[in-house]
Amino acid sequence: MSKNYTPNDLANFVFRELARSKTSKKPSKSILEQLFNTLYYTSLQTEEGQFIKVTITLYDHLSAHKTVTHNDDWKFFPFGTPMEFSVKNLVKLSKAADPWSSSLSVYYNENEQLFIHGMIDQAVHYQNFLNYERDNEPLYPGMIQTMINGIGILNVMLEYQPLAALNQNYLVRHYPNVFEYGPVSDFIVSSSAYSKKELEKAMKEKLDETDVEVFNDFIFEYVIQSISRILLKIKNYHHGGAILITKDFKPSTDLNIKYKLEYNRIQTAVMNILSTVMDSEALEKVIKSLKRRGEDMPIELHEEYDLSEIDIEDSFNELSGAVRFVSSLTCVDGLVLLSPQMVVHGFGAVISEKGHPDVVYISNASKPANKLVKMAPSHFGTRHQSMFSYCLKHPESLGFVVSQDGEIRAIKNVNGKIIVWENIKVYQFLKSNKLAKVVGWKP
Incomplete structure (x- = not known):
């Protein structure tokens, strides 16, 4: 009998991959479980009859020192007051955070509680690159990005490389590159x-x-x-x-x-x-x-x-x-x-x-x-x-x-x-030099 995978399985896999990566800050398994479970249950909701689509960027806005070098680089814009990372708030904010224009900036405190701290703009350039509408890759924000792409569907990205995806009850770890091999x-x-x-x-x-x-x-x-x-x-x-x-x-x-x-x-x-x-x-x-x-x-x-x-x-x-x-x-x-x-x-x-x-x-x-x-x-x-x-x-x-x-x-x-x-590779993915080994898209 085949196994039914859960957001916790996704968290466990992503945690292992990040643990052996070259990223400076690595969220705990508990934080990833909170992140993916909340997003998974958000994906089951609807807003005005439409399923929720939103991108979450795990971004340390307090210690990050980003210099804008190009006019179309992304920027972080904080909310007046951080908001609880909850299904209710995500459903509301998703109407204002079209994944082709922006992402919600989320980070955790010393008690490993997640909050929505603001928004990151210029996401259109990231999406255009993934969809072959742009040749050169723009600057990538944050640690990882998680996208709700359908009911029960979460995609996790490190820069321009997919880490894994939860497709309802199935964990996707490989993206066959059928167009090259x-x-x-x-x-x-x-x-x-x-x-x-x-x-x-x-x-x-x-x-x-x-x-x-x-x-x-x-x-x-x-x-x-x-x-x-x-x-x-x-x-x-x-x-x-x-x-x-x-x-x-x-x-x-x-x-x-x-x-x-x-x-x-x-x-x-x-x-x-x-x-x-x-x-x-x-x-x-x-x-x-x-x-x-x-x-x-x-x-x-x-x-x-x-x-x-x-x-x-x-x-x-x-x-x-x-x-x-x-x-x-x-x-x-x-x-x-x-x-x-x-x-x-x-x-x-x-x-x-x-x-x-x-x-x-x-x-x-x-x-x-x-x-x-x-x-x-x-x-x-x-x-x-x-x-x-x-x-x-x-x-x-x-x-x-x-x-x-x-x-x-x-x-x-x-x-x-x-x-x-x-789950064939169709997006314009790139290998991340932060990962010790290529994951998620082996030929």
Whole structure:
């Protein structure tokens, strides 16, 4: 019989990880238990029919001496009077503390009592980084952050690395990096790659094999980033959804597409980013060469370089808009059908294939090991079961299903077995140098 995990189990795990970390101040297990239990019971409440979403930053506001170096750095703003860290107060304050704008600053006294001391602003930059809307990571506030991301769902972060999550009664300690290792990554690498001829046509120049390899590596990074961003936006809709990526798409009786649509804007944006970045790098080489020779730079070259920077920004904005467009298609019942190069073929698609596998295999590592957990397909909902059936019959396919509670699963046929990866890494996580060992997101 599987164990039901509690906020105390989350506290115990986080305490052990922090105990062997390089953080200067380490909260006791008792403090973490108070923190996580209060947040867990807060997550079970509703406010005006909506579930609570709030981020708590454990921050020592008394001894911290922070110097603001950038205008968009976060700042701590104290309340006139500290407030009791309670479910009632958290429910009230959550309306004013949207996780995309701010977090509540919480700390403990000498008696290990927790209080809400104020608010920390500029959280939008932290969230934008995690969601691939920003390239460089902003300054991180406090010791750890804990986010309520759903009913009974707590996520604990140290800087930009997840420590652990409590997903109702399940403790998440590993985030399989399926986009960088294993069958999912291998499928995307091989199926999203462009031929030398295709790249030469897109770039309008002759390329050697090294160029082709470099360009395809670049394209792969933006394909997996686009998939991640789509999945994160589906997660934030809180209605669930699914996307199916398949090679050599042809209409068949296995898939009924209600809304046929050919939308290639993500593909176009990725190629535009590649082209503009390459142009900018070429201009930089010319400018550096002139500087080395001590020659003046023509005004035309200045203007051309400035325009290239604008073109790069426009291309990134194009990708952001296209990702949002595709993500919104999942709001209609049915899945969104994509090619490996991120061209939409339609949405509202329903899988009619009924040949379910006898069992599916759960893998907690991106490269499936020998110790796979067998599970009956009936354990999952209809979205998952349909995806199992399609991937079983069509091995050159890759499915992603987002549950209403926000859990994201990848599904792939690997040598005739339907492998399911749970809690996959989709956020832009970074390793924290404060941890002695990588936790929570092993490949």
